[in-house]
Amino acid sequence: MSVHHCPVCGTLHDVHPVLDRLAYGRQLTCSPRCKTIFPGMVRQRVLAEIAALRRLVVPSSGNAANAGVAGKAQILDDRSDNAAQGREWEMQHGN
Numbered sequence: 001m002s003v004h005h006c007p008v009c010g011t012l013h014d015v016h017p018v019l020d021r022l023a024y025g026r027q028l029t030c031s032p033r034c035k036t037i038f039p040g041m042v043r044q045r046v047l048a049e050i051a052a053l054r055r056l057v058v059p060s061s062g063n064a065a066n067a068g069v070a071g072k073a074q075i076l077d078d079r080s081d082n083a084a085q086g087r088e089w090e091m092q093h094g095n
């Protein structure tokens with residue numbers, strides 16, 4: 001028997017060697033109750049990690065990251081202005 005540490009309640013419990021090998025290094029839950037709770041815990045942790053990453057990537061107020069996005073938008077605007085000027089020039093000077 002292999003000993004696993006339940007990721008939900010923290011209990012040390014015996015696991016059949018076949019199940020231990022099928023777990024591929026992950027710690028198995030100790031009971032059907034913990035097995036039911038575990039996916040919700042994982043979902044909460046993943047959502048919290050995503051929220052933390054979003055706070056890092058998209059800060060609330062202006063800084064270098066937002067300035068970079070604004071700079072790109074400015075470049076796109078310049079391109080569209082140049083295209084409009086080119087069309088005006090063609091209209092004024094004919095083909």
Ligand SMILES: [Zn+2]
Binds near residue numbers: 006029
């Ligand atoms: Zn447990």
